[in-house]
Amino acid sequence: MANDEIPQPTDAEIAAALRPIYEPTRERARMAEIAERLRHTTDPDELAERNRAGARLAVLDRQICVMSRDALDRIGLWHAAGMIDAALEAADDAQRDADEVLPGSD
Secondary structure (H helix, E strand, O other), rough: HHHHOOOOOHHHHHHHHHHHHHHHHHHHHHHHHHHOOOOOOOOHHHHHHHHHHHHHHHHHHHHHHHHHHHHHOOOHHHHHHHHHHHHEEEEEHHHHHHHHHHOOOO
16 A cells, blocks of 8 residues: 555544543543552551552453554554554453463462
């Protein structure tokens, strides 16, 4: 496909594709702040809060990656979307390998 055949999205299409990513990104920043604030805590309640924030961070990281991949695909940046897909697959493979070594580590 020649460069002039690659569809160029409008600014509105780019904004519409990317806008949904901002809320999970803001939530991720809040969870990271909680995890960092409680980084050295020994209080059991605060440890539980830190662990919940850390678990939510992992979910949000993946969600943001998937949403970014989908947004890039929607606006025609298929190669970049494919690179995110490859990174997600590598992370899944690494998790499976870790689960084989340490069952229940997810």
